[in-house]
Amino acid sequence: MVNGVPRQKPAPLSTGLGRRSSAGPRRSKAAAEAILDAAEAVLMEAGYAGFTIEQVARRAGAGKPTIYRWWSGKPALLLEIYARQRLDLSGTDTGSLEGDLVALLRRLFRFWGATPAGQAFTAILVEAQHDPAALQALRAFLAERTYPLAEPFDRAARRGELASDFDLATTLDLVSGYVWARLLTRRLDDDDPALPAAARTIARGSLRS
Template sequence: MTELTADESEERRRSIGARRNPDTQEAILEAAEAIVAEEGIAGFSIEAVAKRARAGKPTIYKWWPGKTALLLDVYHRHKPANVHQDTGTVEGDVVAFFTAIFAHWGNTGAGQVFRFVVAEAQRDEAAAASLQSYATERRKQSGQIFERGVARGELAADIDTGLAADMLAGFVWHRLLTGRLIGDPIEMRQAARQLVRGLLAPGR
């Protein structure tokens, strides 16, 4: 067997350490999820997760830069798959989004987790970076609602679909952070109508 040099050995250790072991990753996520469910945000820490998952803290920090990044992964694991639906109309897609996200935030601990993430992002740079990365991906997904509307000729061709996605996210985040989640289908349809009608192409 060829003996590795000191530099090669160090590079190999870094490579192995950076590669996520699926079993260990799942154990960490399950431990984090259980702690949130049992003790809430107040009882959540990297130390508690490491102890419960029987994983080293350095391993967790290597894969998640902080507890906010880990919490976002826990949050995303249980986000309903039908948050973004193609109903055939922009208003229908927005109503479907409202229905799914408000139910998810109101009926599970997800709303508590996401409020914490937003709060942490105001005081911690690593948390802010984690939230920004997450929000960028969600912006792309939500933007597809409006891109489909443009492609169908339902929306004006010159709208900024990313900005429309920001408006959508801004509305739901504001409702979450002020404790005013919508549960009434009529109110959801009204909010969707007021958001979308200002984007309609002429004559519609």
């Protein structure tokens, strides 16, 4: 949810890293990167059910107080894991809304499937269903960023293709529901023949007749 920027695979979970001394109150870039690398590794290897601050601390050789000093809790750590991934949307401008949507969906699903982003965002969505703090953090995270699903509609608007009553916010809710349902049920095959049909349905409801 594709050409993300895969990072070098961390060492196996069983090896761990040498224990680091306390990083103090000021966040150390090197120590923070080591913790994030460890968190990505734990998430990819153990999944959401096995992702705990204890496991991350053990893998990173860091103290739990250090992690909690730099991140308010598991949701904040998961959001930073997601944010450090990079979704590459180059080559998704095809000249038509339907084509753009197909390209974007394929790129997004490949990104979610090939990088820690998919596991991280799945965990965030699950956490947000029962943790008010996680829900608030998720809403703030999304509000601060340009939503990539809006780009095809922005291009269609510049081409003058959208219907006069087109509502971007409602359309993005519909598209988000579709891609999040695919993510949560792990249907991330970027060659799925259903993707063009979904893009066609969305485009037909958005374009001028």
